[in-house]
Amino acid sequence: MFDYMTLKLIWWLLIGVLLIGFAIMDGHDMGVGTLLPFVGKTDVERRVVINTIAPHWDGNQVWFITAGGAIFAAWPFVYAIAFSGLYWAMLLLLAALFFRPVGFEYRSKINSPRWRNNWDWLIFVGSSVPALLFGVAFGNLFLGVPFKIDDTMRAFFTGNFFQLLHPFALLVGVVSLTLLMLQGGSYLVHRTEGALQARVKKINQVAGAINIVCFTLAGVWLTQMNGMSVVKMADPNVSMNPLMKEVAVTSGGWLANYFAHPVLWVFPALVYVGVFLTLVLQSKRRTLTGFAVMSLAVLGMIMTAGVALFPFVLPSSENPAMSLTLWDVASSKYTLNVMLWVVIIFVPTILMYTSWAYRVMRGKVTVEYVKANDKSLY
């Protein structure tokens, strides 16, 4: 139906869709988990916070698992090189993620302040560390990951974990952390009320301000930073590998796509408008719209990064010509086709039953509700 090149392009978009789905859905859980110890002053308030996401966090986490699986299936090169090249960062991410499922499930199983308080902080770690690390990882895409590939397509790495903590990458980490905090915050505003809700609103304003400042700074930084462009490559309509192209490195190169196609500025604009509107809407009690608008800002953020890197998906600082682009990392045409149909069928199905689950569990979570359902709630 589609030729190979079009399929590769579609899959770039689909991986984007899955990452956006992850950032919107699991992102708001991570935001809520990050806010948990700060907005909940008492045990019952913290239970209110947790129970806004209790029925959904598990399903939402699958966006993360699925994005990983889809990258494995559609971009095996990326899956292999990114995860082994960033070995300690990935393991740190996994270790942090361990705390969430057990934290949510075990926290309220025992009525002891110490037990519960410990879990709250572990949930905080399990939520905030991944939120930060995703940004650090994205930041490192712009800086390039130090890897090279031999002619059997085996990858080798020259960097270490601490080189990942480049100031630019940390800055993007703060962008990502505050973005997800705001995503979680706008959700909490919708699902809670009273003093708790007021506390969340305040934090949202601070997170929003930091997010916009750091996002702007990162953009300015990019104008001074080296970026890559493909000068020449083999025919993307047939099988190719990452050693079949030439790459040029230019200062400010990551912004080239924006200057070539000014319409793309709509994505960074969406971040500014989305964050601003979310903060306006929360004070006007349009909380559901606020969450929706914030989700658009999240979409804008991921597209902003994706478009800047396009067609690169994993640049190599060691040897730019060996960088991975969406043209040379893709699976075979047949696999991309099969997986495209799988996505076309199942993603809408997932959205359908997920929204049903949210509808069943709709409404404010209140202190009274938690007290009345003490034994059955988280």
Added chain:
Amino acid sequence: MIDAGLVDASRLQFAVTALFHFIFVPLTLGLSFILVAMELTYVMSGKQIYKDMTKFWGKLFGINFALGVTTGITMEFQFGTNWAYYSHYVGDIFGAPLAIEGLMAFFLESTMIGLFFFGWDRLSKGKHLLVTTLLAVASNLSAVLILIANAWMQNPVGSVFNPTTMRMELLSFSEILFNPVAQSKFVHTVSAGYVTGSVFVLAISSWYLLKGKHIDFAKRSIRIASAFGLASALSVVVLGDESGYVVGEHQQAKLAAMEGMWETEPAPASFNLIAITNEAKQQNDFVIRIPYAMGLIATRSTDTVLPGIKEIRAKNEVRVANGVQAVLALEAMKKNPNDMLAQAKLKEHQKDLGYGLLTKKYTDDLSSVTPEVIRQAAHDTVPMVAPMFWSFRIMVALGFTFIAVFAYAFWASSKNIIHEKKRFLKFALLLLPAPWIATSLGWIVAEYGRQPWTVTGILPTHLSVSSVSAGEVWASLAGFVVFYTGLFIVELYLMIKYARLGPTVLTEQVH
């Protein structure tokens, strides 16, 4: 050459994390259907006790599920972190079922579990039952897809090597889905899960009866668990996945190793009930055998000959030698893609390419491979016999024990005398760890038995690792052990606490 220490550390880490993950998976698979049975009984009879049963066993289900999810995250990403070359080499095929598992099954399972716990007062009886059913079906669907992926590693069908991308690529998705090994594996693995769930309910309920508390609750729980367990235990043994081992050539090596069958015997081969195996001399020093049994069980026929280990190794020497030619042709094509001679040579020996790669464990320069290296590589194609032989036998013995135990529990339960059978109840309680021992041994047979391959005949294990150092993997393995031990202690603490308190946890605070 790739550091052998790195390969060992990576394998050990995978084994530890996978076996740990599989502590929680079988209980999820089995208990979910037991919950469906309990809730169905509640919906049909309207009796509150069955709702309480669903909720109480559901609590234990949740405590277990959380660690299943946690340890599953590791599994999804470990292929990339520690088996990068594997991921590159076969991701085109192997990644698909994994991604589909997420989209088709795990999403549904994880969404429904939220509604299962928190939807009791918000859903009608029928709808809640539907949620529980979807939860059970989806968790089993997860297993199907993971086992399809695993079956492809055992018996790689529907795929071809592409020299440009240097990897295996998918040719037929339906062959992957309907891989005969996947079917037998699926039935065997989920049945083992059902047995695990049933033993879990039976053992804890037995404890209540021994203590004389929650009598009615426990008796009804046993009734459901023993019926389900009996059917499952029969299925797990009778439909054991041994039938899958005759498919594909290397599966035969696995079969020969787990049976300690050094020589090829005239069909139908006899079954070595007990043997003292001697790896160095390639023989059994002592053996008790049952004539014909093995040929009948494994091939379901009287005239199919099963090759012995010595014959398999001898045949594979030829394949390794041919495979070396294929690797050399491939290397020539890397230097000059238009080398027609090399292209023809690769085409001729392509099916043995993986066997040629086996020699890379011993030498980097394949142009001067010695006959000794070829012999050694061919020798490697059959795993060590003793671990396979004994793992398999202990697993099977446990399988038969489960049948007997459930048959007795089912009978005593329907006669309503189970609460009087104190000795049996004690035995049932002691049996609690047994299904976990059996499932772990089952995975050791399946995965250790596949060595020296990650993908049988295609990609050797030692080439599959990431370019990280052995030290890094030992460090991460230590990290996993520490983390997992800590989490497991917490899980067991909660599980034992809740199991001890019994259904009172539904109405009283737990301190």
